[in-house]
Amino acid sequence: MIDGQPQRRKGAPVLRPSLTLGILGGGQLGRMMAMAAATLGIRTHVYAPEAESIAFEVCAEHTCAPYLDKAALKAFAERVQVVTFEFENVPTATLERLQHYAPHLRIHPSASALSITQDRINEKTFMAGLGLETAPFRAVDSLETLEEAVRAIGAPSILKTRRMGYDGKGQARIMTPHGAAEAYEAIGRQSAILEGFVSFSREVSVLCARRADGAVATYDVCENEHRNHILSRTTLPSSILPATARQAREAAIAIAGALDYVGILAVEMFVVGEGAGEHVVMNEIAPRVHNSGHWTIEGAETSQFEQHVRAVMGLPLGSTVRRGAIEMDNLLGEDMRRVPDLLETPGAHLHLYGKKLALKGRKMGHVTIVR
Amino acid sequence: MIDGQPQRRKGAPVLRPSLTLGILGGGQLGRMMAMAAATLGIRTHVYAPEAESIAFEVCAEHTCAPYLDKAALKAFAERVQVVTFEFENVPTATLERLQHYAPHLRIHPSASALSITQDRINEKTFMAGLGLETAPFRAVDSLETLEEAVRAIGAPSILKTRRMGYDGKGQARIMTPHGAAEAYEAIGRQSAILEGFVSFSREVSVLCARRADGAVATYDVCENEHRNHILSRTTLPSSILPATARQAREAAIAIAGALDYVGILAVEMFVVGEGAGEHVVMNEIAPRVHNSGHWTIEGAETSQFEQHVRAVMGLPLGSTVRRGAIEMDNLLGEDMRRVPDLLETPGAHLHLYGKKLALKGRKMGHVTIVR
Numbered sequence: 001m002i003d004g005q006p007q008r009r010k011g012a013p014v015l016r017p018s019l020t021l022g023i024l025g026g027g028q029l030g031r032m033m034a035m036a037a038a039t040l041g042i043r044t045h046v047y048a049p050e051a052e053s054i055a056f057e058v059c060a061e062h063t064c065a066p067y068l069d070k071a072a073l074k075a076f077a078e079r080v081q082v083v084t085f086e087f088e089n090v091p092t093a094t095l096e097r098l099q100h101y102a103p104h105l106r107i108h109p110s111a112s113a114l115s116i117t118q119d120r121i122n123e124k125t126f127m128a129g130l131g132l133e134t135a136p137f138r139a140v141d142s143l144e145t146l147e148e149a150v151r152a153i154g155a156p157s158i159l160k161t162r163r164m165g166y167d168g169k170g171q172a173r174i175m176t177p178h179g180a181a182e183a184y185e186a187i188g189r190q191s192a193i194l195e196g197f198v199s200f201s202r203e204v205s206v207l208c209a210r211r212a213d214g215a216v217a218t219y220d221v222c223e224n225e226h227r228n229h230i231l232s233r234t235t236l237p238s239s240i241l242p243a244t245a246r247q248a249r250e251a252a253i254a255i256a257g258a259l260d261y262v263g264i265l266a267v268e269m270f271v272v273g274e275g276a277g278e279h280v281v282m283n284e285i286a287p288r289v290h291n292s293g294h295w296t297i298e299g300a301e302t303s304q305f306e307q308h309v310r311a312v313m314g315l316p317l318g319s320t321v322r323r324g325a326i327e328m329d330n331l332l333g334e335d336m337r338r339v340p341d342l343l344e345t346p347g348a349h350l351h352l353y354g355k356k357l358a359l360k361g362r363k364m365g366h367v368t369i370v371r
Numbered sequence: 372m373i374d375g376q377p378q379r380r381k382g383a384p385v386l387r388p389s390l391t392l393g394i395l396g397g398g399q400l401g402r403m404m405a406m407a408a409a410t411l412g413i414r415t416h417v418y419a420p421e422a423e424s425i426a427f428e429v430c431a432e433h434t435c436a437p438y439l440d441k442a443a444l445k446a447f448a449e450r451v452q453v454v455t456f457e458f459e460n461v462p463t464a465t466l467e468r469l470q471h472y473a474p475h476l477r478i479h480p481s482a483s484a485l486s487i488t489q490d491r492i493n494e495k496t497f498m499a500g501l502g503l504e505t506a507p508f509r510a511v512d513s514l515e516t517l518e519e520a521v522r523a524i525g526a527p528s529i530l531k532t533r534r535m536g537y538d539g540k541g542q543a544r545i546m547t548p549h550g551a552a553e554a555y556e557a558i559g560r561q562s563a564i565l566e567g568f569v570s571f572s573r574e575v576s577v578l579c580a581r582r583a584d585g586a587v588a589t590y591d592v593c594e595n596e597h598r599n600h601i602l603s604r605t606t607l608p609s610s611i612l613p614a615t616a617r618q619a620r621e622a623a624i625a626i627a628g629a630l631d632y633v634g635i636l637a638v639e640m641f642v643v644g645e646g647a648g649e650h651v652v653m654n655e656i657a658p659r660v661h662n663s664g665h666w667t668i669e670g671a672e673t674s675q676f677e678q679h680v681r682a683v684m685g686l687p688l689g690s691t692v693r694r695g696a697i698e699m700d701n702l703l704g705e706d707m708r709r710v711p712d713l714l715e716t717p718g719a720h721l722h723l724y725g726k727k728l729a730l731k732g733r734k735m736g737h738v739t740i741v742r
Contacts, residue, residue, distance in 0.1 A: 035406055038429050041723025041736060057431035058409050301718045310714070319717035323694075343681075346690035347672045352412025365412065 020045050020060070021313065022080030024067070024094065026053025028353040028363060029289050030086035032297075034059045036305035042313065045080050047072070054354045055086075067094045077102035084108055084263060084312045088117055088287050089164055108212075108262035108312040109287050116259065117287045120162050120193040127282045130254050134282045135270075136196035146180050149194040156197040159183045161190045171229070198281050200270035204238055205292040208252035209307045209317050210261045217307070217317040218249040219300060222326075224268070224292050230361060231291045236299065236326040240271055241278050248280045255285060264308040266290030294366050295328040296320075298349045324370040331365040333358040342367050391416050391431070392684065393451030395438070395465065397424025399724040399734060400660050401457035403668075405430045407676035413684065418447050425725045426457075438465045448473035455479055455634060455683045459488055459658050460535055479583075479633035479683040480658050487630065488658045491533050491564040498653045501625050505653045506641075507567035517551050520565040527568040530554045532561045542600070569652050571641035575609055576663040579623035580678045580688050581632045588678070588688040589620040590671060593697075595639070595663050601732060602662045607670065607697040611642055612649050619651045626656060635679040637661030665737050666699040667691075669720045695741040702736040704729040713738050 021037050023030045026048025034044040035058050045061040046053065056062040061079065065072030067090060077083075077098045083105060095111040116122045124137045138149035140159065150157060155177055161170035170190075172183035184192075203226065207219040221240060225233040238245065252267045259265075265287050269280040293304035302310070302318025310317055331338065336358045342348045352365035392408050394401045397419030405415040406429050416432040417424065427433040432450065436443030438461060448454075448469045454476060466482040487493045495508045509520035511530065521528060526548055532541035541561075543554035555563075574597065578590040592611060596604040609616065623638045630636075636658050640651040664675035673681070673689025681688055702709065707729045713719045723736035 031409070035409060035429070038402070038406060038725065039722055041725040043428055043725060057414055058406070058429050060428035301720075316711075316715045318714075321717065343689075344687045346692065349672075351410055354409065354412040354414060 019043065019082070019313070020080045021309065022047060022076060022083040023055065023059070023086060024048070024083065024090045025086035026050060026055040026062070027086060028054060030055035031058055031353060032294075032303075032305045032351075033084070033086060033289060033308060036303060037309045039306065040309060040313075040315075042309065045076065047076050052356065057354060067091050068097075070097065073097050074101045077105055080105070082106045082108065082312055084308070086288060088114060090114070092118070106312070106314075109265070110260065110262070113259040113261050113287055117285045118163055120160055120284075123285055124193065124195075126258070127255065127285070130258055132251050132254070132282045133279070135198045138194045140184075140192040140194050143181060143184050143189075146184050146192070146194060147177075150174060150177050150180050153194055153196040155179065158195045158197065159187055160193050160195065161187050162193055163191070169229075198270045198272060198283075200272050200281070201274070202238075202240070202271040203268065203283075204240065204248060204271055204280065205234075205266050205268045205290065206248050206252040207264055207266050207290060207293045207296070207304055207307075208249075208256045208261075209264045209304075209311050209320075210253075210256040211311050211317060212262050212314065214257070215317055216253050216256060217320050218252055219293065219296060219304070219320045220322050221245045221248050222292055222295065228361065230332065230363075231330055233330070234292045234295055234326070234328040236295065236322060240280075244271065244278045244280060251280065251282065259287075261287070263287075263311045264289050264293070264304050266293060268292070291330065291363070291366075292328075294351070295326045295368050297351070298368050299323055299326040299328075299370050326368065326370055328366055328368045330363060331367060333360045333362045333364055336364055338367075339365075345369075347371075390414065390453070390684070391451045392680065393418060393447060393454040394426065394430070394457060395419070395454065395461045396457035397421060397426040397433075398457060399425060401426035402429055402724060403665075403674075403676045403722075404455070404457060404660060404679060407674060408680045410677065411680060411684075411686075413680065416447065416451050418443070423727065428725060438462050439468075441468065444468050445472045448476055451476070453477045453479065453683055455679070457659060459485060461485070463489070477683070477685075480636070481631065481633070484630040484632050484658055488656045489534055491531055491655075494656055495564065495566075497629070498626065498656070501629055503622050503625070503653045504650070506569045509565045511555075511563040511565050514552060514555050514560075517555050517563070517565060518548075521545060521548050521551050524565055524567045526550065529566045529568065530558055531564050531566065532558050533563055534561075540600075569641045569643060569654075571643050571652070572645070573609075573611070573642040574639065574654075575611065575619060575642055575651065576605075576637050576639045576661065577619050577623040578635055578637050578661060578664045578667070578675055578678075579620075579627045579632075580635045580675075580682050580691075581624075581627040582682050582688060583633050583685065585628070586688055587624050587627060588691050589623055590664065590667060590675070590691045591693050592616045592619050593663055593666065599732065601703065601734075602701055604701070605663045605666055605697070605699040607666060607693060611651075615642065615649045615651060622651065622653065630658075632658070634658075634682045635660050635664070635675050637664060639663070662701065662734070662737075663699075665722070666697045666739050668722070669739050670694055670697040670699075670741050697739065697741055699737055699739045701734060702738060704731045704733045704735055707735055709738075710736075716740075718742075 020043040043060040046055045046059040047063045092111045140146045172186040221238045223238045268283040297303040349368045391414040415430040417426045417430040418434045463482045511517045543557040592609045594609045639654040668674045720739045
């Protein structure tokens with residue numbers, strides 16, 4: 001479905017109370033996922049390497065071990081029936097090993113979906129292959145190939161590491177053709193992608209949930225404001241035209257389908273052009289629940305976290321209907337001074353993640369207002 | 372406040388991330404309370420005697436020990452800063468012992484509030500002392516005093532154990548004056564209360580939150596349907612008259628104030644009379660979050676669970692504004708067959724508690740629809 005309600009189906013699987021969902025990653029996304037699973041009566045087992053993982057505080061069991069610890073992975077694989085993850089940088093070797101130890105284990109999303117989205121070149125090539133518009137891009141693996149790419153794409157352009165980038169990490173902007181060497185140094189001379197600069201009016205994203213049987217559900221397009229490359233605010237409804245919103249939702253559905261994806265994915269897009277020329281240009285795919293979807297906890301009939309759990313557990317998808325006009329603000333370390341006020345603001349739904357240190361730029365929580 | 376928003380205050384305490392809330396009791400109320408605390412970034416430590424406690428699955432730490440295990444209570448008291456409980460039958464000796472081990476520990480609600488509401492005679496006497504109407508009642512401690520009470524109050528009337536009753540347990544109805552002996556046998560010849568039968572048109576309840584500084588907030592009056600003495604359905608808005616609703620909310624506020632209560636309490640009431648004669652008669656006080664308040668999770672700006680956590684942690688109370696027309700159904704063991712359908716019902720917010728066995732009459736979950 002593009003909007004409205006997921007289709008009703010016959011013979012949907014029943015929740016078995018003995019099921020345990022394994023979650024790789026112990027940050028706020030894993031934490032909110034575990035809480036959504038608990039709401040449906042599903043036990044969770046969180047696996048993460050960091051002793052201070054905040055998701056450990058809301059799960060039935062946890063394992064604190066490196067992602068490639070064979071004994072720990074084996075024990076984990078034997079104790080869960082379904083595995084998912086909260087972030088795209090989990091090693092694909094971890095997923096392969098889990099599957100090896102427990103051949104019947106269901107792992108969603110799949111290692112193949114992950115391997116495409118973990119690499120910016122693969123990701124962009126994949127989207128272009130679906131006929132979706134992206135920024136012009138070139139692979140870079142040396143200063144020479146970077147200089148060649150800058151000549152082809154022009155400046156301004158953005159150099160990004162192929163792998164492991166998020167929240168603007170591993171990126172350098174090239175403002176003139178002479179900036180190539182400096183930018184290449186800045187990202188640590190790694191394999192990279194050069195992307196042409198897109199002159200956009202707004203940034204939007206679409207969350208799409210997909211089940212193994214192909215059933216899909218998308219949420220309303222949301223508008224995102226970033227500050228220092230970190231999401232600052234998400235608002236709905238978006239001011240884009242209905243036709244643009246439809247194009248955005250259809251693009252997300254096409255991506256999820258082509259990846260044979262199971263779970264929630266988010267596609268970040270740029271809005272370019274005006275009037276009849278308005279359209280979206282694909283930016284990035286996040287193969288997971290996404291910060292720009294936190295508004296769904298209070299703002300949609302089914303939160304992205306519950307929707308992801310439903311999808312990976314093989315349950316029917318829930319309604320994605322929006323419940324009002326939405327404003328979701330991230331609370332970074334420096335925003336924690338807003339907390340006392342937010343606690344007294346009627347209708348402000350405050351979410352704090354329980355992180356001990358309010359470091360500058362660190363995501364400490366978020367707040368959603370639904371009107 | 373009777374309705375609307377809590378008053379804003381200056382100098383509200385800030386959430387300290389190192390705080391741990393201790394919760395006595397490991398059932399669904401403790402579970403949902405722990406999840407609400409986690410949403411505010413507050414760690415929880417659940418203490419319960421049952422190994423299969425479902426609240427253990429969503430907390431940072433847990434202790435599985437009897438309520439009078441001194442060593443376990445001492446260790447618990449030293450690891451938490453605030454203690455609350457999910458049910459009214461926690462021994463007051465447990466609270467006294469915790470306070471003894473950790474004199475600075477804040478325990479909310481207080482042992483004195485608990486001791487009044489744990490005993491039906493004390494509870495009714497307390498409410499009558501506030502000038503609130505209750506059913507006529509008499510204390511019973513022998514067959515002779517019961518027969519005397521039946522003569523005074525008449526039949527039909529209801530015999531209830533003084534202590535430890537909930538969901539209709541420990542109750543027997545006396546339909547004729549000759550039924551006294553049989554009823555006294557049925558409740559096990561315990562200390563009891565005989566209550567006159569109230570001819571009511573509807574059962575309603577009011578949730579009231581109160582902070583240590585006296586700030587209060589009540590939720591909209593909800594209408595409750597019981598089946599076999601167990602709550603079956605809660606609906607809002609109630610069809611009672613605005614003046615009756617105001618009387619109900621004021622009664623709950625008076626009760627909370629007189630108990631110097633901190634946290635959420637629920638007052639169950641009967642609606643009697645019609646038109647200008649319509650009014651409420653007090654039934655029971657539950658010194659805790661309450662099944663008839665589960666609708667607040669999606670149906671109010673602040674859930675009863677978060678509100679309780681706010682109150683006991685000394686945080687500002689949240690808005691109690693209702694978000695629509697509400698229908699909350701309890702899911703008992705025999706209702707679990709509805710789950711597949713509910714998972715496919717748009718806008719049905721399904722909550723399952725993760726209990727392993729779907730026994731008849733056992734509260735397995737609930738579902739809320741907000742329109």
